[in-house]
Amino acid sequence: MSKLWIIAFNVFKKNVKSVPFWMNIFLPIIIGVGSYAFASFKMNNTNQETVRIAIISEDHDFQNECLKQSNRNLEFELAKDEKKAQNLLAERKIDGYLTVISKEIHLYNSEILSQATQEVLQNTVNAVQVQVNAKKLNISPTELAKLNKIPKFLQTQIYFDEQGKLTNKKNDSGIRQVVNIVFLVLTMMFTFTYGPIIAQEIANEKGTRIMEMILSSVQAKTHFYGKILGMLMLIIVNFLVYLAMFVAFITMKVDQDMLKGIDFSEIFGGLFIWTIPFIILTIFLYMFLSAFLGSLISRLEDVPKAVQPLVFLGMLGFYPTIFLQDDPTNIILRVSSFIPFFSGFVIPSQIANGVATLPQILGSLVILIGTSIGLLIFSARLYKTNVLLYGDGGLIKSLKQSWKNSRKEL
Numbered sequence: 001m002s003k004l005w006i007i008a009f010n011v012f013k014k015n016v017k018s019v020p021f022w023m024n025i026f027l028p029i030i031i032g033v034g035s036y037a038f039a040s041f042k043m044n045n046t047n048q049e050t051v052r053i054a055i056i057s058e059d060h061d062f063q064n065e066c067l068k069q070s071n072r073n074l075e076f077e078l079a080k081d082e083k084k085a086q087n088l089l090a091e092r093k094i095d096g097y098l099t100v101i102s103k104e105i106h107l108y109n110s111e112i113l114s115q116a117t118q119e120v121l122q123n124t125v126n127a128v129q130v131q132v133n134a135k136k137l138n139i140s141p142t143e144l145a146k147l148n149k150i151p152k153f154l155q156t157q158i159y160f161d162e163q164g165k166l167t168n169k170k171n172d173s174g175i176r177q178v179v180n181i182v183f184l185v186l187t188m189m190f191t192f193t194y195g196p197i198i199a200q201e202i203a204n205e206k207g208t209r210i211m212e213m214i215l216s217s218v219q220a221k222t223h224f225y226g227k228i229l230g231m232l233m234l235i236i237v238n239f240l241v242y243l244a245m246f247v248a249f250i251t252m253k254v255d256q257d258m259l260k261g262i263d264f265s266e267i268f269g270g271l272f273i274w275t276i277p278f279i280i281l282t283i284f285l286y287m288f289l290s291a292f293l294g295s296l297i298s299r300l301e302d303v304p305k306a307v308q309p310l311v312f313l314g315m316l317g318f319y320p321t322i323f324l325q326d327d328p329t330n331i332i333l334r335v336s337s338f339i340p341f342f343s344g345f346v347i348p349s350q351i352a353n354g355v356a357t358l359p360q361i362l363g364s365l366v367i368l369i370g371t372s373i374g375l376l377i378f379s380a381r382l383y384k385t386n387v388l389l390y391g392d393g394g395l396i397k398s399l400k401q402s403w404k405n406s407r408k409e410l
Contacts, residue, residue, distance in 0.1 A: 003218045004008035007226025011201060012233045024193050029245065051117050053107075061135060065128040074120060098125065099102060105129075116324060117188035126408050154379075174274055177325070180352035184345055187279050187386070189320050191286040195310045198231045198287055199294030201305045220384030224291070228376070231287060274361050275348040278368065282344025285372045286310055292379035295386035296398040317342035321349045328353035338364050340371035 015021045052075045055066050066076040077094070079085040085097035089110055095108030101367045105125055114122070134144045205214065214223060293306040294378060317336070328350050336342040341363045350356035382403065 004222050004226045004229065007218070008233065009221060010229025011227055015197065015201075015230075015234055016237065021197075025241055028189060029242075029296070042310060049111065050075050051096075051121070052077065052094040053121065054085045054094045054097035055100070056080075056082055056085055057095060059100060059132065061132045062128060064101060065131055066125070069124050069128060074117075074124060074340035083149075090342045114363075153403070176352040179320075180275065180348050183275060183279055183348055184318060184321065187282055187344060188314055190238070191314050192311065194231055194235055195286055195290035196307050197211075197234075198227060199290045199297075199307050200300065201227055201231070202291060202294035203297050203300050203303050203306070203363065205387075215230045215384065215387070220387070221380045224380045224383040225300065226288070226296075228291060232284075233289075235283065271351050271356060271361065274365070275351055277365060278347050280345045281365075281368050281372055283369065285340060285375065286314065288372065288379055289313075289374045292375070292382070295379070295383055313341045317345040321345045325349055325353065338367060342367045344366055 050072060054077050055063050056079050057063055063078055067078070070076045079088065079097055082097070082099060085094070085108075088094045089097060089108070095111065095113065096141070099106045099108070107118075107121070134141075139147070175312055190196070288312055290307055293309065294303065297303065297306045320332055320336065320342075324333055327333075333346050333350065336344040337356075337360060347356060347361060347364050351361070386398070
């Protein structure tokens with residue numbers, strides 16, 4: 001086995017046996033499952049609760065129609081006046097009361113009602129008012145149904161193949177945007193997880209002052225590439241775990257309503273498949289930068305400071321993409337799509353929104369590939385000088401000294 005693979009497997013085995021590595025993998029899943037379970041539990045409990053609302057109105061038709069709308073979730077009752085309703089509210093016999101004066105309907109409640117309850121109440125009261133008005137105007141229920149009938153709105157994306165033949169496909173932009181947000185979060189998570197790990201891996205050996213012994217038996221570039229390769233193996237394990245859980249989720253059909261009508265072959269068809277290489281290359285690029293920054297520091301406790309540029313770059317790429325996703329043609333996103341440290345966030349979002357063109361994608365991808373390879377070669381070139389350079393002058397001073405020493409060797 002070559003020295004490269006020995007170093008790679010050593011990095012892999014050391015981290016894969018550690019508890020923090022598996023915590024980094026499963027903690028997001030536990031948080032996600034816990035949040036989903038809490039939301040489902042809260043929704044079910046909310047649906048089981050009966051909200052009692054008193055009606056104060058001089059319009060008897062309105063009162064009667066409201067009483068007819070009572071069900072297990074929303075129950076109406078009549079109140080003689082507002083003082084009586086306030087007494088019932090104080091005794092917690094009702095959750096709120098409605099006053100109907102002229103064209104104004106006012107809700108009073110002591111405790112905050114959920115947003116879902118407020119929407120149901122508002123829709124119910126609006127429907128009742130429409131029925132009352134229709135009755136006063138002698139509009140029959142059949143005629144009212146025709147007036148309230150809203151045409152079904154459908155949207156179909158039109159595609160043309162290479163021969164110019166028209167083909168129709170379902171609009172998957174909505175689900176693609178959801179998938180894109182999931183990919184953005186995963187990219188940030190992988191970047192902020194494995195960036196500090198590889199920086200710590202390099203800084204740990206440098207801090208123990210054994211790099212002179214290591215580099216006496218193996219070339220600096222081989223040692224650097226071995227660290228990178230070992231980290232890539234850890235990322236693959238993480239990805240396979242998530243993939244296995246996703247397949248299990250689909251196979252078990254945990255939530256059939258969520259997955260109903262979703263065709264993943266259609267979602268990842270067309271230009272959306274280009275999202276994958278951008279995500280992979282972005283993770284690689286940030287990992288190469290983390291390894292380079294880790295080789296510049298002399299103490300393990302300086303790792304958080306060393307990876308701060310990594311965090312800032314990631315945030316500059318992530319947050320504008322999220323905040324401006326409703327304006328995908330914004331000039332900021334257009335320019336950022338060709339900046340390597342940002343394009344991995346911007347291009348997938350523009351593809352999901354259907355505004356990215358193939359020349360734009362290919363141009364941005366070439367720049368991203370070139371930058372990744374260039375950063376990897378540059379980092380490996382300065383690695384020997386970096387790991388043998390000790391001092392507390394900060395990243396900028398260490399970088400200048402490393403570059404100066406590297407040029408002397410050449």
